[in-house]
Amino acid sequence: MMRFWPVFMRNFLVWRKLAIPSLLGNIAEPLMWLAAFGFGLGSLVGQIQTPSGPVPYLNFVASGYICMSAMNAASFEALYSVFSRMSVQRTWDGILNAPILLEDIVMAEMLWAAFKAVFSVSAIFGVMALMGLLGSAHAMLAWLVLLLAAVMFSAIALIFNALAKGYDFFTYYFTLFLTPMMFLSGVFFPRDQLPHWMQTVAQWLPLSLVIDIFRPLFLGQWPQSVALPLLIIVGYTLVAYTVALRLTQRRFKSG
Amino acid sequence: MTLTQSSGVTSGVTLAEGSSTASTASISSSGASPFSPSASMNSAVDPHHAIRKPLLECLNLEKSFGKTQVVNSVSLEIYPGECLGVIGPNGAGKTTTLKMLLGLLAPDQGHVRAFGAQMPEGALEIKARLGVVSQFDTLDPDFTCIENLRVFGSYFRVPKSLLMKRIPMLLEFAALTAKAHDKPQALSGGMKRRLSLARALINDPQLLILDEPTTGLDPQARHLMWERLQQLVQQGKSILLTTHFMDEAERLCDRLVVLDQGQIISQGSPKALIAEHLEAHVVEAYGVDLMDKDLLPLESLANRVEKSGETVFFYAQDAAPLLNALQAYPRLRILHRPANLEDLFLKLTGRQMREGS
Numbered sequence: 139m140m141r142f143w144p145v146f147m148r149n150f151l152v153w154r155k156l157a158i159p160s161l162l163g164n165i166a167e168p169l170m171w172l173a174a175f176g177f178g179l180g181s182l183v184g185q186i187q188t189p190s191g192p193v194p195y196l197n198f199v200a201s202g203y204i205c206m207s208a209m210n211a212a213s214f215e216a217l218y219s220v221f222s223r224m225s226v227q228r229t230w231d232g233i234l235n236a237p238i239l240l241e242d243i244v245m246a247e248m249l250w251a252a253f254k255a256v257f258s259v260s261a262i263f264g265v266m267a268l269m270g271l272l273g274s275a276h277a278m279l280a281w282l283v284l285l286l287a288a289v290m291f292s293a294i295a296l297i298f299n300a301l302a303k304g305y306d307f308f309t310y311y312f313t314l315f316l317t318p319m320m321f322l323s324g325v326f327f328p329r330d331q332l333p334h335w336m337q338t339v340a341q342w343l344p345l346s347l348v349i350d351i352f353r354p355l356f357l358g359q360w361p362q363s364v365a366l367p368l369l370i371i372v373g374y375t376l377v378a379y380t381v382a383l384r385l386t387q388r389r390f391k392s393g
Numbered sequence: 394m395t396l397t398q399s400s401g402v403t404s405g406v407t408l409a410e411g412s413s414t415a416s417t418a419s420i421s422s423s424g425a426s427p428f429s430p431s432a433s434m435n436s437a438v439d440p441h442h443a444i445r446k447p448l449l450e451c452l453n454l455e456k457s458f459g460k461t462q463v464v465n466s467v468s469l470e471i472y473p474g475e476c477l478g479v480i481g482p483n484g485a486g487k488t489t490t491l492k493m494l495l496g497l498l499a500p501d502q503g504h505v506r507a508f509g510a511q512m513p514e515g516a517l518e519i520k521a522r523l524g525v526v527s528q529f530d531t532l533d534p535d536f537t538c539i540e541n542l543r544v545f546g547s548y549f550r551v552p553k554s555l556l557m558k559r560i561p562m563l564l565e566f567a568a569l570t571a572k573a574h575d576k577p578q579a580l581s582g583g584m585k586r587r588l589s590l591a592r593a594l595i596n597d598p599q600l601l602i603l604d605e606p607t608t609g610l611d612p613q614a615r616h617l618m619w620e621r622l623q624q625l626v627q628q629g630k631s632i633l634l635t636t637h638f639m640d641e642a643e644r645l646c647d648r649l650v651v652l653d654q655g656q657i658i659s660q661g662s663p664k665a666l667i668a669e670h671l672e673a674h675v676v677e678a679y680g681v682d683l684m685d686k687d688l689l690p691l692e693s694l695a696n697r698v699e700k701s702g703e704t705v706f707f708y709a710q711d712a713a714p715l716l717n718a719l720q721a722y723p724r725l726r727i728l729h730r731p732a733n734l735e736d737l738f739l740k741l742t743g744r745q746m747r748e749g750s
Contacts, residue, residue, distance in 0.1 A: 141517075144547040151544065152535040232531030234497060235593075236548035237517040391499060 141238050145246035146253075148233075149223075153254065164258040165265055168207060172266075175199045175326070186328065190359040200271050201280075201356040202325035204259055205287060205348050211255035212288040213316060216295035217308045220247045224299065224386075240390055244383050248296055252288035259284055272356065280355035287348040290371055293378035294344065300385035319345045324353075347371050445472045448600045448631055449507035449519075454493050454500045456486075456655075463489045464500075465655040471600065476622070476632040478646030480639070480734075482742050486655040487635040488528060491604050494633075495525060507600075521549060524593030528604040530585050532577040538564060538588055539573045542595055549596040559595065566621065567591040583614025590621065601625065603634040607641060619644055639734035649734075653742045663734055670740060671732040672696045674712035678705045680725040691718055708732065 176196030185192035223229040230243055263281065266272060298311045322332065323345035329337055340346055347367040354361040361367075447470035456464040464486040471477045479487050492498040494505055496516040505512035507519045533541050539560060546556045564570045567587035569580075577585055586606060593601060606622070607615040622645055626632060636642050642649055643663045651659040651666075659666060676695070680703065688705065692698045694715040695707035709715055712729055719727055 144544075144550070147547065148533075148544050151540070152533075155535065227534060228529060228531040229533060231527060231529075232533075232545070232592075233548060235495065235520065235523070235525035235527065235531075236545065236596075237521040238548055239517070390497070 141242040142246035142249065145233060145238065145243055146250050148229075149246070149250040150253075157257075160258075161261055164261040168203060168262040169265065171203060172196070172200055175203070188328075188354070188357065188359070189362060190354070190357075193357055197271050197357060198353075199326060200266055201353040202323075202349055204262060204266075204284065204356070205323075205345060205352050206320055206325045207262060208255050208259045208284050208288045209291045209316065209319075209345055209348075211258050212251050212291040213295040213311070215251035215254050216247065216292040217299055217302075217311065218305060220251065220296065220299050221302055221305065221308075223247075225302075234390075240387055241383055244296060244379075244386050248289060248292045248379060248382075251292035251295070252285065255288040255292070256281075256285050259288075272358070274358035276355040276358050276360075280352050283348065283352045283355065286368070286371055286375070287344075287352070290344055290348075290375040290378065293375050293382055296382035297378055297385060300382055300389050319343050322346070324349050342370075344371070344374055347374075447472050449494065449505070449633070451490075451494060451505045452503055454490060454503035454505070456489055456493060456498065456500055463655050464493070467503075467652070467655070467657055469650050469657070469660075471631055471633050473599075473631055474626070474629055475647045476626050476634070476645050478642040478649045479633070479635045479652055480637065480642050480649055480738065481635075481652035482637065485652045485742075487652055488604055490652070491602060491633075491635060495523070495602065496520070521596065522599050524596065524598035524601045526586070526589045526593045526601070526603045526606055528608065530577070530589055532585060532588060532592070534577055537574045537576055538569055538580075541577070541588060542592055545592045546595045551596060556595075559597075563591040563594055566594070566624075568617065581614070583610050583617065586610060586614070586618060587621070590618070594625075598630070600631045600633065603632065605635055605637070607636070607638065615641070639738050643734045651738070651741055658741055667732055667734065667737055670737050672708040672710050673732060674709050675730050675732050675736055676707040676709065676712055676715055676719070677728040677730075678707070678719065678722075678725045679703055679728075680722075691715065694718055706736075708736070 176199055180195035180199070183195040186195055186198040188198070230240075233243055234240065260281070263277075263284075267277070295311070298308065302308065322336065322340040323329070323343050324340075325345070329340055329346065332340060341350075347370055351361045351364055351367050450468075450470035452468050454464050454467045455462070467486070467490055469477070469479070479490065481487050489498065493500045493503075494507075494512075496505065496512040496519070499513065507515075508522050510518045512519065533544065536544060542560045542563060543556060546559070551559070561570070564573050567584075567590060569584060569588055569591065572580060572584060577588065580588065590603075590606070593603075603622075607618050610618065619641065622632060622634075626645075632645070634645065646663060648662055649660060649666060650657055659670070661669065672695075688698070691707070695709040697708040699706040699708075707715055716727070716729060719725065
């Protein structure tokens with residue numbers, strides 16, 4: 139057991155060399171987004187109605203933005219970076235000559251991509267806390283939700299990694315899957331603004347489930363339901379990991 | 394029979410358990426070699442005379458990709474202390490066979506056993522005792538030489554204290570001490586290969602598996618690589634290597650397996666193979682003077698004649714009469730030499746270029 143650990147640490151050691159410069163980007167970009175959406179758009183929109191009352195648009199969009207960032211960061215790492223290690227640099231081929239199995243590597247990459255995403259999102263989280271955007275101590279629970287979300291989006295992305303012939307393939311994943319999900323999951327506006335049939339579909343999207351738990355906690359409220367969305371998130375993760383592993387194994391056995 | 398077999402088993406086991414402590418001792422005391430002979434084969438069982446148990450063996454391996462059969466009923470075994478070469482043209486199935494030996498590819502049929510374990514169930518146990526250098530470098534571009542070795546050691550769970558001692562020895566062995574803090578991009582092709590070799594030795598393996606270890610290297614780098622591999626064999630390591638360089642096979646290998654179109658077509662020591670399949674002498678004649686009709690009297694003086702472009706190869710047990718007769722053709726350039734592995738290779742696998750090679 140824990141055979142994935144040295145592989146996880148390998149990624150950590152590479153990342154550590156570049157972590158500080160990348161931290162700056164991790165903070166600068168979200169600040170620009172928040173300035174544009176929160177202050178710019180927010181002054182036009184005003185307050186947003188939530189089940190526990192109205193909240194300023196800036197707080198609303200900040201909570202959605204964090205979830206979206208976790209999704210994007212995890213997906214980016216589990217697609218482009220993992221593909222580099224798997225196919226371009228052949229790092230995996232080297233590791234497979236050691237007493238480590240493919241399933242250990244896939245597990246390590248999933249957890250690594252999640253860790254990296256949570257790390258970069260935590261930087262934004264910290265900045266928002268300083269800006270006074272966090273409702274209360276509930277925010278620490280919200281942070282745990284992000285961890286689960288990052289693992290789930292890493293696992294989903296690893297499916298597409300296993301299928302990819304090259305980096306170009308990932309563009310489809312972003313434009314056909316992640317971008318629509320971003321607009322349908324309630325990052326920028328409440329989902330009840332969508333047509334009714336679309337709401338029915340959208341509530342099952344991975345990002346919607348995450349936002350439904352994360353946003354109330356971030357705003358210092360309690361989510362309406364926790365158990366069901368959490369269960370679905372865990373379910374999505376398990377299914378995605380299993381499919382990603384099988385596809386990766388198939389890819390390696392036929393290569 | 395039972396007695397020698399069981400002693401073979403015990404020697405294998407004690408080796409694995411004893412090797413880490415033995416090599417710790419050797420590292421602190423010895424010079425450029427990372428693992429002293431004491432860390433390797435024990436002298437009680439002479440690998441060349443006793444009835445030996447192979448370190449690794451495979452039986453009737455078969456593999457097809459789609460409708461093409463790439464490996465067809467391949468069986469081989471590698472014994473303690475020997476260097477076994479698998480030779481064959483490109484596409485002969487060498488790499489596919491290796492991948493199955495390493496458990497990276499599941500055979501359609503057949504078994505792989507090593508160190509008393511079976512693939513794929515025993516893959517982790519087997520790989521813990523192997524060192525592998527694949528055909529393409531898989532070095533980590535983000536790490537320096539030292540970091541590459543350290544991180545690779547962590548995959549084998551080599552204790553840190555042991556790594557700290559082993560890594561300087563391995564860098565020395567690979568002639569990379571001066572490059573210890575450089576990344577692979579700053580290394581030449583030969584240096585990268587030697588770093589890959591050093592990396593494969595990080596777990597003090599009993600058996601090294603090398604896929605075309607010198608392909609693409611310049612002569613200096615190849616010779617250095619050969620020297621190091623010979624050093625390892627002298628220290629008691631076993632080596633299984635694939636190559637399509639016959640000088641490499643002749644120089645390094647105790648035993649050869651010739652693979653062509655997925656099948657073993659011959660095997661034995663390089664000398665025995667040459668003696669079995671070839672005449673002792675080769676006379677090569679180059680030049681345009683030689684017409685087909687001129688050849689007829691000469692052909693009867695040789696056991697076998699092959700033509701390739703402007704060159705005629707005469708294979709003969711006794712070259713004297715042929716060399717005499719060739720003096721009548723002063724404009725020909727004549728080369729008389731003993732038959733070598735290259736001749737054998739060409740005889741067994743054909744002189745024609747293969748499609749796609």
